[in-house]
Amino acid sequence: MNDFMKFDEMFGMGDTHREPYRDYHRWLESQDTAWLRRKSDEAETVFRRIGITFSVYGEEEASERLIPFDVVPRIISSREWSRLVRGIRQRVQAMNAFLYDVYHHQEIIRAGRIPIELIADNEAFLPQMMGVSPPGNVYTHVVGVDIVRVGEDEFYVLEDNARTPSGVSYMLENREIMLQMFPELFARINVQAVGNYPKNLRRLLGNCAPRSCKGTPAIAVLTPGIYNAAYFEHAFLAGQMGAELVEGHDLRVVDGRVAMRTTQGYAPIDVIYRRVDDEYLDPLNFNPQSLLGVPGMFDVYRAGGITIANAPGTGIADDKALYSYMPDIIQFYTGEKALLENVPTWRCCEPDALRYVLDHLSELVVKEVHGSGGYGMLVGPTASNEELIAFRNKLEATPEKYIAQPTLSLSTTPILTKNGLDPRHVDLRVFVLVSSDEIHMTPGGLTRVALNKGSLVVNSSQGGGTKDTWVLEE
């Protein structure tokens, strides 16, 4: 798509600012760029001191890096936000109904709405979960929904993250730093607060505690450890929730409960907010090679002795092959048409779709069905000839591993560069909390920005940065 069609969050299709940016734009115009640059450097110093870092796989040196932060916020009006909220709520409800169905009666398959191979041949499907009903029938306690925008009224869901979505700590720290750097802005503009996220997370996790739990539920965050890319976030959330941050070796099954080793002996846990993958939960039930898990934890789970959030096996709902069926899934479980659109998707396992994809490779984005983090992805319009050939070969050899989508011209937002403001493409991850009687979305989210001019890849592992995201008060 050509640049002419690009939608900018601040300026729309023209060069006057859009309504949500009115007050910010007026403020911005009276600021000196050199001063903004100084503020930006100051923010980086603070981030470095606080140690808000992520680890990059495959980089020996400097394995702790900062995610670049841009000081120009992304602003969303309350009307736009309520529209997203309705769409995402519907989607997340359907997702949980789908997971319950897949692990119980599988009516959606019997109704012929999705092919059985999609479940049966899927690595993310956990047969051990068949017939298991998690407390409150909640499967995805925490979901990250990635939204992209291509026009004034055109929003798409790009991806669902229903396993262990990360990034929420950056949402919170970005706001924190903006409050420090530009306090006068928040006095002038009414921005909805995001700071209650940890409190809400704690409440919703507590609501999902096993029925046997009496009193205040004991909550722990399970992390793979300090070398994990998202360790900072695990520690951050545990700290903010007042929960213990545990690793597999701190845990053991004692008297039919999962318990953590404390200075006063083993203490039982009611809810585990796990930030490890399914296969590392329990070496007895899943991956016998894993050193990270807790032997027997899954047996306690089946017996109702602990809540695991998100439930094991939720990966089946955010799988990229399944993604293309989401409109049907929403229709099937809610009886409504999807309020938020999917990006049109070709499933390369279907011969007609594959033919189309191969014929239009240079226009499309091709993704691995099981990939994440922007790895193993082809962006047709910017790919070299060699890359196109390599992907053509991969597609022909194992088409079932790929899906393809049109290259969307993601909306842009100005960032502060050395030469002043310049637009860059962005997306938005919205964080959703789910319990049996409540679906909660923090008004804001994580705006990821592709810092390289023209790039459409926003992942932090691939040169992406972040911005504070403002949802205005009504």
Add this chain to the structure above:
Amino acid sequence: MLGKTADGLFWMFRYLERNENTARLLDAGFRIALTRAAAAENEWTSVLTTVGAKPAFMEKYEQMKTTHVIDFLLRDPSNPSSVMSMIQAARDNARRLRTALTRELWSATNECWLTLRELLARPVRERELPFVLSTIQQQNALLNGTLHGTMMRNEIFNFARLGTFLERADNTARILDVKYYLLLPSVSLVGSSVDNVQWETILRSVSAQRSYHRLHKGDVRPREIANFLMLDLRMPRSLAFCYSKITDNLSHISKDYGIRQPCFEQAEAVFARLTDRSIDEIFESGLHEFIQDFIRDNNVLGRQIERDYRFYG
């Protein structure tokens, strides 16, 4: 609190304390090296012995050169007790137990690490040494100040303090162990062989010159020095002071948990030996033996704390 967290806190503060001690010893040793070149080699040998790094050093270097000692003790990654290794280990621990620390304390630790990493990126030249050593001490002071100013007085604080004082007691005892012969009464009788500089060095290596002189009006005597470093409850690096703090913190934990663990009795027994006798009695029954027993008991106590509070699996 998780056993792992108690372990992380205890060792984090041992590492930080060790760095402070290493900086002091380097400062005292460097003063000798500058002022009496002939005595430098001896002094560096005792510094290395005090920090338990002599064998590792000798394996790497043939000569006891000042630049080598400085580099080995400050920067050498192959020396697990070098200042850089220690701050790295302390910061790793802090990352592990980040949820137990206040935001301010974590930031102070991280900043200490960032500062030292920058400062020790290249070999330290002799003329930069005083600045480097004072920066290490300043950073540590900031960290300790933040601990006191922002942390709740609970088990977290108690385990951190236990690490500090066990390490500090060990360090002061090791200085005494290496230099005990200078403090024996027989030496002062001979008079001429030992002069003030040696004693000043001992005081300097525990940052106690000014306090000592204020107390004794400039009269430097080995008996008084030994008393000051071992039994004086006002002196923050003395063995007795460290043990009054260790028993305090263990008593808080015991009250908090409603159970007295064996380590508490052990600590009280050591503390009693530092309060129920005079320095003359200690000299009479053998200074060196007393110090060596103390070092051993201090180590045993550390291991008992680890067991009683389930630091490991």
